[in-house]
Amino acid sequence: MPVKGGFVTVNLDGQRVNLLLDSNFFEISVVDGDWYERAYGEGACRKRQNSGCYFCPEHAPCDFDNDSSLSTTRFDGGLVIRTISRSGSLELDGQNVDLVFKVSRPVGSNRDAGPQALFGISLLPKGPDQIEGRESVLDSLVRGGVIGRPSYTLRTNTSQVSDFASGQLALGGKAGDNYTFLKLVEDQRRKAGSSEGGIGWKNQLLEIDYDSRSYAATM
Incomplete structure (x- = not known):
């Protein structure tokens, strides 16, 4: 799977x-396309490549007032x-798997801030924070027979000029694969997010130090 920026x-x-690829997150989250085009104009989802828009079908519209799964998050500001x-159904490499994903939108028509659409490659948290009745994207792909185990490999380009990696993402590596693991050091020069068993680009500041053209994380 190509990763671009x-x-x-x-x-x-x-x-x-x-x-946006995120190893601190375990689900898929998309932006309500109807809200997005009301805020930014008709056709904005198509024009803005990384808008993350998803349009709920007319026969099963999204109800952000009365849906039983509705949750509300309040931020500073x-x-x-x-x-x-x-x-819904996720298709990867011509194979489909049914899963649960999130659709988000701000309250009102705030153009200055909004939710980020995410592709999570983390597993569910373990221990007392275990979330009952929910499934990670990787676990869904294993359940559907799309991949053999919940793991991923990210092979980056040899040179990076952005805070966000570009390269190739492979999901469900084999047990015998050889990996080069990262040394993660706290630093203010590069923006990246980390989670147990994963690397990503959100929230925390880290320096990525690696001596190979590829790196991977398994969980």
Whole structure:
């Protein structure tokens, strides 16, 4: 799967969506396309390549007022995001798997801030924070027989001029694969996010130190 500037392209319910790759997150989250085009104008989802827009079908519209899965998140500065869960089909390499994903939009028509569409490659948290009844993207792909185990390999380009990696993402590596693991050091010069067993590009500041053209993380 190609990674361009930190983004991957997936087919979700027949819609091509660009999502920011995130190893601190375990689900797929998309932006409500109806809200996005009300805020930025008709056709904005198509014009803005990484908008992360998803349009709920007319026969099963998204209900951000009464859906039983509705959750509301409030941020500093007054931003309020509403999120609902949807069941849909993810297609990867010609194979389909049914899974649950998130659709989000701000309250009102705030153009200055909004949710980020994400493709999570983390596993569910373990221990007391274990989330009952939910499944990570990787676990969904294993359940559907698309991949053999919940792991990923990210092979980056030899030179990077951006905070966001570009290269190739492979999901579900084999047990005998040889990996070069990262040394992660706290630093303020490069923006990246980390999670147990993963690397990403969100929240935390880290320096990535590696001596190979490829790196990987397994969970």
